[in-house]
Amino acid sequence: xxxxxxxxxxxxxxxxxxxxxILGMVEPVHADAAAADHVVINExxxxxxxxxxxxxxxxxxxxxPTSSDISVQGWALExxxxxxxxxxxxxLQGSVKAGGYFLIQEAKGNGGNTSLPTPDALCTAxxxxxxxxVRLNNASGATLDLVGYGAAAAVETxxxxxxxxxxxxxxxxxxxxxxxxSDFTVGDPTxxxxxxxxxxxxxxxxxxxxPANPAQIPISQIQGVGPTSPMVNKTVSxxxxxxxxxxxxxxxxxxxxTPGSGGIPKKATDASDGVFVYSPWAASNVKVGDCVAVKGxxxxxxxxxxxxxxxxxDRKSGCVAVKPTxxxxxxxxxxxxxxxxxxxxxxxxxxxxTNNYGLNQYGQIGLASGDxxxxxxxxVALPGKDAESVEAANIAKYINLDDGASWNFMxxxxxxxxxxxxxxxxxxxxIGTHVEFTSPVIMDQRFGWNFQPIGHxxxxxxxxxxxxxxxxxxxxxxxxxxxxxxxxxxxxxYFTDLGQDEPNCKPYVDREGTPISANSCLVRGAYTPKAxxxxxxxxxxxxxxxxxxxxxxxxxxxxxxxxxxxxxxxxASLANLVGALNKAAGSTVWAYVPSPIVVPPxxxxxxxxxxxxxxxxxxxxxxxxxxxxAFSNARQPLAQRVQPAGSKRTFVAVVNHFKSKxxxxxxxxxxxxxxxxRLAQARALTGWVNKTFADDPVFMLGDFNAYxxxxxxxxxxxxxxxxxxxxxxxxxxxxxxxxxxxxxDHIFANGKAYDLVxxxxxxxxxxxESVAMQYSRRNYNVTDFYTTSRFGASDHSPxxxxxxxxxxxxxxxxxxxxxxxxxxxxSTVSDLPSAPASQPGAAGMVAATSENDREIxxxxxxxxx
Numbered sequence: 001x002x003x004x005x006x007x008x009x010x011x012x013x014x015x016x017x018x019x020x021x022i023l024g025m026v027e028p029v030h031a032d033a034a035a036a037d038h039v040v041i042n043e044x045x046x047x048x049x050x051x052x053x054x055x056x057x058x059x060x061x062x063x064x065p066t067s068s069d070i071s072v073q074g075w076a077l078e079x080x081x082x083x084x085x086x087x088x089x090x091x092l093q094g095s096v097k098a099g100g101y102f103l104i105q106e107a108k109g110n111g112g113n114t115s116l117p118t119p120d121a122l123c124t125a126x127x128x129x130x131x132x133x134v135r136l137n138n139a140s141g142a143t144l145d146l147v148g149y150g151a152a153a154a155v156e157t158x159x160x161x162x163x164x165x166x167x168x169x170x171x172x173x174x175x176x177x178x179x180x181x182s183d184f185t186v187g188d189p190t191x192x193x194x195x196x197x198x199x200x201x202x203x204x205x206x207x208x209x210x211p212a213n214p215a216q217i218p219i220s221q222i223q224g225v226g227p228t229s230p231m232v233n234k235t236v237s238x239x240x241x242x243x244x245x246x247x248x249x250x251x252x253x254x255x256x257x258t259p260g261s262g263g264i265p266k267k268a269t270d271a272s273d274g275v276f277v278y279s280p281w282a283a284s285n286v287k288v289g290d291c292v293a294v295k296g297x298x299x300x301x302x303x304x305x306x307x308x309x310x311x312x313x314d315r316k317s318g319c320v321a322v323k324p325t326x327x328x329x330x331x332x333x334x335x336x337x338x339x340x341x342x343x344x345x346x347x348x349x350x351x352x353x354t355n356n357y358g359l360n361q362y363g364q365i366g367l368a369s370g371d372x373x374x375x376x377x378x379x380v381a382l383p384g385k386d387a388e389s390v391e392a393a394n395i396a397k398y399i400n401l402d403d404g405a406s407w408n409f410m411x412x413x414x415x416x417x418x419x420x421x422x423x424x425x426x427x428x429x430x431i432g433t434h435v436e437f438t439s440p441v442i443m444d445q446r447f448g449w450n451f452q453p454i455g456h457x458x459x460x461x462x463x464x465x466x467x468x469x470x471x472x473x474x475x476x477x478x479x480x481x482x483x484x485x486x487x488x489x490x491x492x493x494y495f496t497d498l499g500q501d502e503p504n505c506k507p508y509v510d511r512e513g514t515p516i517s518a519n520s521c522l523v524r525g526a527y528t529p530k531a532x533x534x535x536x537x538x539x540x541x542x543x544x545x546x547x548x549x550x551x552x553x554x555x556x557x558x559x560x561x562x563x564x565x566x567x568x569x570x571x572a573s574l575a576n577l578v579g580a581l582n583k584a585a586g587s588t589v590w591a592y593v594p595s596p597i598v599v600p601p602x603x604x605x606x607x608x609x610x611x612x613x614x615x616x617x618x619x620x621x622x623x624x625x626x627x628x629x630a631f632s633n634a635r636q637p638l639a640q641r642v643q644p645a646g647s648k649r650t651f652v653a654v655v656n657h658f659k660s661k662x663x664x665x666x667x668x669x670x671x672x673x674x675x676x677x678r679l680a681q682a683r684a685l686t687g688w689v690n691k692t693f694a695d696d697p698v699f700m701l702g703d704f705n706a707y708x709x710x711x712x713x714x715x716x717x718x719x720x721x722x723x724x725x726x727x728x729x730x731x732x733x734x735x736x737x738x739x740x741x742x743x744x745d746h747i748f749a750n751g752k753a754y755d756l757v758x759x760x761x762x763x764x765x766x767x768x769e770s771v772a773m774q775y776s777r778r779n780y781n782v783t784d785f786y787t788t789s790r791f792g793a794s795d796h797s798p799x800x801x802x803x804x805x806x807x808x809x810x811x812x813x814x815x816x817x818x819x820x821x822x823x824x825x826x827s828t829v830s831d832l833p834s835a836p837a838s839q840p841g842a843a844g845m846v847a848a849t850s851e852n853d854r855e856i857x858x859x860x861x862x863x864x865x
Contacts, residue, residue, distance in 0.1 A: 036176035039064050039072065039096055041147045042310075044134055045189045046127030047165035048116075049109015054166070057116050058106035058127040059191050060134055063171065064096035071095040074139035077104060079125035082132055084153035090123030096194070103193035117193045130162045147180055160184035167233055170297070170309050172278055175252070185278075187297030187309045188235050219258045219342075220271040222298055222305070227338055229298050229305045236307065237295040241322045243274065243344045244442050244454035245283050249405025250412075252280040253306070254313075255342055255442050255454075256292060262344055263323035268335035273322075274342030274442070278308035288454060291319030304445050305341065324440035330369040332396040340443035347437045347451065353469070354398070355739030356429050360772040360780070361410050363403030363421045363457070364450075365429055366739040373431050374398060375733070379707040379742030383669045387709070398739065399449050401435075404456040404464060406446075409781055416511040419459035419783045423770060427460055427469050428791070431736050431768035439466045459783075472768075473791060477547050478729060478761025480802030484617065484644045486653060487548030488701040488745055490796035491539050492774075493606065495525030495557040496573040497565055498532060510779035517776045522563065522605060524555075526775070534775035534786060538793035539577070540584045542765060545790050546798055549616040550642055552655035553577075554635070554703045554796075558607040560599075570595045574609050581611070593619050593640050600627040600636055608638050608655040608702060618643050620650055630684040633677055634659040637685055641696075649805050651753060652693045656685065656702035658712065671710045678705060682712035686719035689750070697753035697805075703796060707742040721748040724760040725799050732762035734797040741767070747801045756803040765790045767797040 042063035048055045060077060064070050072092040079088040096102040105119035107126040127134075131150030137143050148155030149169050150162035158181035160169045168189040177183055216237045224230040240256025254277050261273035277294050278301075286292055293316050297309030324346040331337045354373035355366025368374045374394040377387030403422070407415035423429050437451075444452035455464035499505045499518030507515030507527040515527040526532035543551060559565075559572035569575075574592050581590040593610040612619065620641040627636060635657035643650045658681050661672030669675060682704075689698055700721065706712040708726060717723065724747050725732060733741035749757060771777055772785045773792030 036065050038066070038144055039070050039102075039136070040171060040176050041134055041136055041145045042101065043168050043170040043190065043192075044127075044147055044149060044160075045163070045168035045191070046106075046132060047109075047129035047163065047167070047189075048106070048127075049112045050129055050165035051111055052166050053109065053112045054114050055116060055189055055191070056112035056114065057108045058125065059116055059119070059189075060104040060106065060123075061170075061192055062096055062102035062104065062136070064098060064100055064102070065175075067098050069095050069097050072102065075144075076137045076141075077121075077123060078135040078137065079106070079127055080133040080135060080148075080152070080154050082128065082150065082152050084133065088123070088125035090121065090125065092121050094120060094194075100194055101192035101196050103191055116191050117196065120194050129165045145176070147184065149180070149184070156180050156183075158182075161186050172252075172280075172308050172311070175280055185297060185299045185301075185308045187233050187299070190235070190310060216293070219256070219273050219275050222275055222307070223272040223341065225269060225271050225338075227303065227334065228300055231298045232300055233297065235295065235297050235309070237293065238275075238307070239291070239293050239316065239319065240275070241319045242286050242288050242290045242292060243322060244404070244452065245286065245288060246404055246456055247280075247283040248414075248458075249403070249407055249456040251404065251406055251456075252283050253278040254282050254286060254292075255344075255452075256294065257322045257343055259291065259322065260320035261322055262325050265325060265327075266339040268333065268339055270339045272339055272341045272343055274340075274344065276304060276306040276342055276444075277311060277313065278306055279311040279313050282311075282313040286313065286315065289321070291316045302447050330397065330399060337443060337445070337449050341445055343443055344440050344454075345443050345451075346440045351435045351437075353429055353431055353433045353435060354741070355400075355736070356431060356770045357736070357739075358400075359420065359423055359429060359770050360777060361408060363405055363407060363409065365401040365422060365435075367399055367401055367435060367451070368394075369397045369399075371434065372731075373733075373736075373741050374739060376707050376737070376740040376742035378671055378710045379733070379740075380709065382709050383671050383711070387670055394740065399451060401441075401467065402444065402446075402450040402452050404453045416780075417782055420772065420781050420785075421457035421462065422460055422465060422467075422469075423772060423783075423785070424460035425785070425787065426471060428471060428473060428773065429469060429770055430472055431733075431741055432764075433469050433472050436468045437466055438468050441466050474764055477545070477763040477800055478759065480728075480760055480800055481758030482756075482802030482804045483806055484550075484651075484804070485548045485800060485802050486699055486701065486747070487546050487551045487798050487800045488554070488655070488703075488747060489543065489546070489551055489798040490554040490657075490703045490745060490794055491556060491577075492794035492796070493524035493555050493557075494535070494539060494553075494573060494577060495523045496532070496576045497523050497557060497559070497562045498525075498529065499523055499527035502564055508776065511781065512779065514779065516778060523557070524606065525557070531775060531778070534778060534788075536577070536580055537788040538775060538790065540580050541788055542790035542793040542798070543581060543611075544584055544589075546763060546800065548613075548798075548800060549644075550610060550612045550653060551798075552653060552701050553609045553611065554655070554657040555606045556609050558603055558605055561603055561605045570599065570607070571609075574611070578611055589613055593623050596623055596625055599625055604635050606635065606657075608635050608657050610638070610640050610653065610655060612642070616645055618645070626685065626688050628684040628688065630677070630680040633664065633674070634681060637688075637700075639689075639693075644805050647805050649697075651697040651699065651756075651803075651805065652689075654685070654689060654698065654700045656681075656700060656704060658682075658703070658705045660705050669711075671706070675706075675711060678710075678712040679715055682706075682715040683719075686716055686721065690719060693750075695752075697756055697803075698750045699747060699753050699801065700749075701745075701747040701799065701801075703744055704746050705744050707744065713746065716748055721750055722754045723747070724749050724754065724757050724801050725762060728757075728759050729761035732764070733767060734762050734764075734799060735767045735795070743799075745796055745799045747799050749801070753803065756805060758802045758804055760799070760801040762797050762799055764797045766792060766794045771795075 043061035048057040133148040133154040149160040157179035160180040169184040244255040258273040296307040296311035324344040351367040354368040358364040377390040409415040442452040444450040505521035557573035559568040560570040623640040664674030734745040769792040778786040
């Protein structure tokens with residue numbers, strides 16, 4: 001059976017549309033701004049009297065953003081060198097009026113032609129124009145504010161950008177997030193003294209604008225053509241209609257658009273008519289549709305053109321309403337998108353979710369234009385130029401849907417108390433879900449291109465949500481036919497030994513500080529019994545629902561390798577899982593294939609294994625681990641002969657877990673790290689299988705950590721094996737990474753096995769899900785997304801193959817006693833079902849021997865499950 005995947009055709013067709021855009025998958029953005037409750041350093045200028053400077057003196061400007069006068073009597077202003085050494089200290093006197101300024105004149109240079117406004121304090125620091133720090137201390141010596149710029153060592157979180165001899169750094173609207181890089185922007189020096197009037201408070205209506213404002217400039221001239229404004233660092237005034245407001249969530253500003261604009265498609269050579277205005281006051285006090293005049297400094301904030309600095313926003317009247325511009329297709333290049341930056345647009349074509357990993361942390365959903373998610377380049381094309389062309393086409397089709405906020409839901413206190421946007425059990429925002437836009441959005445560029453809602457989306461039913469999305473969760477496993485079903489499932493670090501019991505093991509914690517999972521410890525799974533119970537419940541539900549008679553498992557704890565819990569049998573965790581499966585099933589349904597007596601030295605702490613349904617199949621003879629040097633950095637393959645009930649025929653299953661892409665050498669071929677290792681493992685595996693099991697139907701399955709067109713997979717096919725999932729379910733994907741999908745999990749059949757196959761597929765219960773659904777993210781958000789359902793049981797979706805081995809019943813010459821758990825959660829040994837009797841005999845299929853009749857010894861320490 002040969003099937004050409006429509007994903008391959010679509011990707012190859014799109015590959016001719018190459019672009020140089022780089023789109024970010026995650027978005028660090030403005031820190032949350034809050035109006036300061038104390039005097040702050042508002043502007044710093046160290047270029048006074050330098051060549052080209054207008055002002056004759058350096059200066060520091062203070063601002064009192066509160067509603068009460070504040071005395072600065074006995075306070076000290078310190079200037080520090082770039083290395084953080086105090087070079088000058090000046091004692092202050094007087095007070096700063098509510099909403100007022102306080103100008104501190106510093107050293108005079110040899111140039112400049114304009115004196116400062118009358119200063120409120122005279123100091124003598126000779127300040128650097130490009131790097132240094134200013135610190136404000138109260139009369140007791142406590143630091144109230146610290147501003148470092150350029151390459152300064154003394155900063156709040158991160159340094160403000162470096163100014164020059166002709167530019168200063170100024171604070172955005174008196175807000176203080178304790179991050180100089182977010183709070184300050186570079187612009188023209190604007191020294192203000194105590195006689196300069198006051199600024200609007202967070203709740204006050206702004207005073208009329210100064211008559212000294214320059215003439216209003218159209219937004220299109222501020223934006224210009226291209227990625228950078230031609231007016232960066234210039235103070236401008238403009239007029240616009242408010243199209244979006246962000247009073248909460250951290251953006252702290254508004255979008256405005258030229259009155260009467262919109263509704264007409266733009267070319268790449270056109271300038272945008274929209275712009276972002278950073279103003280917490282405006283975000284809280286104006287509304288969509290208002291006409292406003294804006295004055296501020298033009299900056300580029302991580303590729304987004306905006307008006308910031310000491311921004312002033314005044315309500316006006318008489319603006320002609322704007323219209324959203326319909327986007328029949330997603331603009332493909334940076335230049336085409338730049339023409340709409342900051343404008344109101346309405347996407348009218350179809351989009352598909354292709355990235356939901358950032359939803360749990362940043363509230364973002366990655367979208368692909370069209371009716372399919374984006375595939376990994378090496379999933380659909382040969383490594384090298386072909387795969388690179390696919391990825392270039394992917395980039396042209398990708399855009400983020402943001403949530404109108406900069407919050408990091410993993411770290412920000414306010415975010416942790418707010419429901420994640422868009423996501424719910426009814427709308428799980430899975431990969432492959434089709435999305436329809438129901439309202440206009442802003443074409444926004446913050447660390448990549450985004451469709452930005454016109455307000456902060458809070459929860460799954462927010463009025464600001466611009467989309468409608470369905471629920472594509474599969475109700476049942478794929479229908480694969482046959483009388484035998486073989487599955488493969490990477491269970492994502494199933495460990496019965498817990499992080500809390502390992503010396504010096506640190507946890508990942510939820511929003512309340514409760515440990516959930518182990519953080520870079522020997523054990524890799526749950527940290528506490530409760531977290532383990534959550535993890536196990538989902539895995540048990542998934543395995544019992546898969547419908548397989550034999551399941552290969554990857555990432556099960558190798559209990560013999562837990563060095564701080566010596567003396568455990570290798571199968572201790574595996575036995576525990578089988579016990580949990582049987583408890584949930586209500587009878588002895590499952591057993592496990594016991595480990596060989598002889599195992600390779602220096603095994604990994606995770607291992608592969610087989611479990612099977614008692615009465616459906618029987619393991620025949622001994623299992624064997626392939627101890628080839630090629631697997632020194634991976635998990636060794638495990639082979640087992642199996643006989644279906646009522647049949648005299650047998651097949652061989654070989655479970656695999658190749659070296660990951662996350663570490664090792666990178667050969668530069670675009671196939672991830674350790675590609676040569678995986679290629680060597682593929683060749684060792686196929687050479688061994690073809691030699692040892694030449695006369696048998698053989699299925700090789702598991703997590704190969706390689707996509708369909710990569711070297712290891714092609715080497716396996718070249719050795720005479722067919723990837724049956726790919727042939728029966730060509731669009732299936734078991735895994736997502738960085739907004740691209742593909743299959744790392746495969747089932748290969750040799751010729752004799754291929755002739756028996758009736759169907760194959762991926763049960764997409766994990767790879768398409770948001771990580772928020774996994775046990776390891778429980779209580780990371782105020783919304784509890786955890787359920788005991790199969791969805792989000794792991795990060796890999798299980799694979800399944802059906803085949804027919806019907807034949808007259810006969811008695812096998814040798815079988816392995818089914819091994820069931822010797823302990824189950826919260827049970828004693830006496831509570832456990834006894835193992836069915838096995839037939840004697842030792843006609844093994846391979847040279848190694850197996851503990852066919854052994855059971856886990858009694859009296860094992862409880863593993864906290």
